[in-house]
Amino acid sequence: MKKTMVFAHRGASGTHPENTMEAFIAAEAMEADGIELDVQLSADGEIVVIHDRKVNRTTNKKGHVKHYTLRELKKMDASYMWKHLNRKHYIPTLVEVFDWLCTNTLICNVEFKSNKSNSLELENKVVQLVRDYQLEDRIIFSSFNHYSIVHCHQIAPEIETAPLYSENIFMPWVYAESIGAKGIHPKWGVISEQAIRATEENGISVRPYTVNRERDLQRLFSYQCTAVITDFPALAVKLRDKKY
Template sequence: MTKIFAHRGASGTFPENTMTAFEHAAALGADGIELDVQMTKDGRLVVIHDEKLDRTTSLTGYVKDYTYQDLKTGDASHRFSEKTGFVPVPTLEEVFDWAATGDFLVNVELKNSIVRYHGMEEKVMALISEYQLQDRMILSSFNHESLVLCRRLNPEIELAALYMDVIYQPEQYIEMIPASGFHPYLRSMSEHTIKNAHQKQKAVRPFTVNREEDMKRLMEAGVDGFFTDFPEKALQLKKTMS
């Protein structure tokens, strides 16, 4: 059965990568939440997609140049400010503390391709262990070297390689990491991608799937899961198709 992941939380209707968006996704009954991790100047893991703060917060400049104390003064309500009021950028620890009380999957994307945050993998692994989330965790990244390091640090954690362009035989490529799945950009995959992956016992979870016709097509093709900004729409469709 196709699993529905709330992309940056229920980010189509609430501010992305905030506790508000994650809590709403969990309340809807999403199978999982997806979030992005960057690191502050003083080494705190914070949940935000962009390397720069400008698009989604009231601050400007790079996450890496802020201490956490300074960063948490920024409003992350983005285009939903009238709906939510002030919303802070959460720490990964804060999200894990909340997630530990639930039973949904958690996909953490390591945002370390543009800024190579030294020590990020070790810190994420330590928190996963502290909150005992190993069995509900998927770590993904566009930085596949980082995934190789994650595999060395913990052979048990589920890993998935993110990619944008068409890759020839991704189900074989990810054996080098090794990862148990891959998360392609929706337009860079086909139904053959799913069939070939399943023959090698690899999971396929494309992003970002917001159109109902794409959701339906993927569910019919037996995709393992997908990431959507509108989990409520996907869950409703899944119910009608089951």
């Protein structure tokens, strides 16, 4: 029986400040198989790990990520909403995450936070960084902007790509194949057991996001999908390991 992998969404974000090194390190300690994170560029062109286009929700400052330099972003408290923590946590760079990945065997799903009109500078820089660290076989590129991952596939076909989507797609494996993707990352509630099995039978990995409730995790484990992406990796690993 195939064992479904567990990916920690923005790290162990259900119990730690999202997209921080602490959340990623916690996911490893919880025996997750991989992590998921989001990347953007700072004002001075550095690759930083943060989800929203603005810093308002996850830090103690306000404004667009792209308007701050790395030095300014590094001064922000990325854990200010977590009042019980005894120290501040910060926005990491992708370099910091990759340095850490070199100490373990986790898979890393990199989500591009970009739009159709961007210059593809972010994608080009991330591809080069993956190659510099020789992490090609441990990285998955995903995005809701499918132009972004198609570009990545064109310039780096050795790195897996997987489109993110939140609405049902008819025969998703056909769409994945049409853009050179080896996986799909659907919202957990929009893909059926039949579609999961058919997609995987056609050689395309299926990793639904963001699966947090016990009953939904159990359902997807029973379908034996490739992986689940969850805010609560400890719970997912516990439920998964009881099943297999």
